[in-house]
Amino acid sequence: MTRREFLASLASASAAALPAAPLPFHSVLVHEHVLVDFRGPTTPPGGYDPDVVFTIAKPHLDAVYKLGCRRFQDCTPNYLGRNPRLLARLADATGLEIWTNTGLYAARNHQFLPDFAKAESAGQLAKRWVAEWKNGVDGMKPKFVKIGVNRGPLPELDKKIVRAAALCSKDTGLTVVSHTGNGVAAMEEIEIFQKERVDLAKFVWVHAGVEKDHQFHQRAAKAGAWVEFDSISPAALAWHKECVEYMAGQNLLSRVLISQDAGYYRPGEPGGGKFRPYSVIYEQFLPTLKAEWRKTLMLDNPLLAFGGSIL
Numbered sequence: 001m002t003r004r005e006f007l008a009s010l011a012s013a014s015a016a017a018l019p020a021a022p023l024p025f026h027s028v029l030v031h032e033h034v035l036v037d038f039r040g041p042t043t044p045p046g047g048y049d050p051d052v053v054f055t056i057a058k059p060h061l062d063a064v065y066k067l068g069c070r071r072f073q074d075c076t077p078n079y080l081g082r083n084p085r086l087l088a089r090l091a092d093a094t095g096l097e098i099w100t101n102t103g104l105y106a107a108r109n110h111q112f113l114p115d116f117a118k119a120e121s122a123g124q125l126a127k128r129w130v131a132e133w134k135n136g137v138d139g140m141k142p143k144f145v146k147i148g149v150n151r152g153p154l155p156e157l158d159k160k161i162v163r164a165a166a167l168c169s170k171d172t173g174l175t176v177v178s179h180t181g182n183g184v185a186a187m188e189e190i191e192i193f194q195k196e197r198v199d200l201a202k203f204v205w206v207h208a209g210v211e212k213d214h215q216f217h218q219r220a221a222k223a224g225a226w227v228e229f230d231s232i233s234p235a236a237l238a239w240h241k242e243c244v245e246y247m248a249g250q251n252l253l254s255r256v257l258i259s260q261d262a263g264y265y266r267p268g269e270p271g272g273g274k275f276r277p278y279s280v281i282y283e284q285f286l287p288t289l290k291a292e293w294r295k296t297l298m299l300d301n302p303l304l305a306f307g308g309s310i311l
């Protein structure tokens with residue numbers, strides 16, 4: 001170990017041991033979940049007690065509010081338990097701005113797609129999502145489009161969902177976040193956006209960390225898309241740090257988003273399963289990064305990618 005490595009190891013060890021100090025700015029969690037229902041396509045959501053989910057999720061949301069989080073983007077799609085009423089209650093109770101989304105999830109081999117998604121054209125699906133954006137869902141207006149696709153090469157049905165999202169973005173200005181199986185699929189999504197002439201600044205490659213080849217990350221960012229490393233957890237700190245450092249080394253930090261895909265209550269599991277806290281990114285990940293990157297990743301980039309403002 002060189003002297004420099006030794007000092008770096010001391011610095012990161014002490015950072016990990018210290019209680020996290022709140023960041024000197026407010027921040028956004030771009031990809032988290034309060035609840036995900038993997039039992040099968042359900043809308044409206046049901047089969048669980050929302051009061052129980054409220055009671056379990058609230059302390060985790062309070063914890064990140066104390067650490068400076070002011071906006072929480074809930075990425076649970078329609079037919080997987082999206083529940084704007086529950087999100088609105090939690091927003092009122094915690095002071096957090098909580099966002100929901102419109103769109104459909106074709107990942108996991110289409111099992112969460114309703115029949116109309118197979119029958120309708122991209123234009124028809126886009127119209128449904130534009131209507132949700134205009135009229136709101138259960139009193140809450142979706143502020144981004146959330147879709148999901150499988151690994152590439154993408155099936156036609158997945159491509160149609162991506163095209164629908166691009167059309168919806170064109171009409172509404174909403175940013176599209178796409179759960180994406182791998183780098184090959186991400187490149188196909190980027191091509192569809194380019195073909196539909198939608199600015200790639202409106203496209204977020206979700207779960208980019210699943211792809212281990214950094215060449216894909218670099219290509220997506222250079223094309224203008226957002227590359228989201230969003231599965232930060234105590235067991236995956238080193239890999240996410242490597243991804244962020246790689247992108248910084250390529251001068252592409254301005255295209256990177258980070259988050260945790262954490263939570264969440266799982267209806268059907270005893271007690272809702274194991275709820276992963278939202279505070280890990282503040283307590284264990286950000287302290288290991290260069291101080292000057294933290295605001296870029298936790299505030300500036302989220303606002304550029306999704307709009308809105310944070311006081």
Ligand SMILES: [Zn+2]
Pocket residue numbers: 031032033075261
């Ligand atoms: Zn997610």
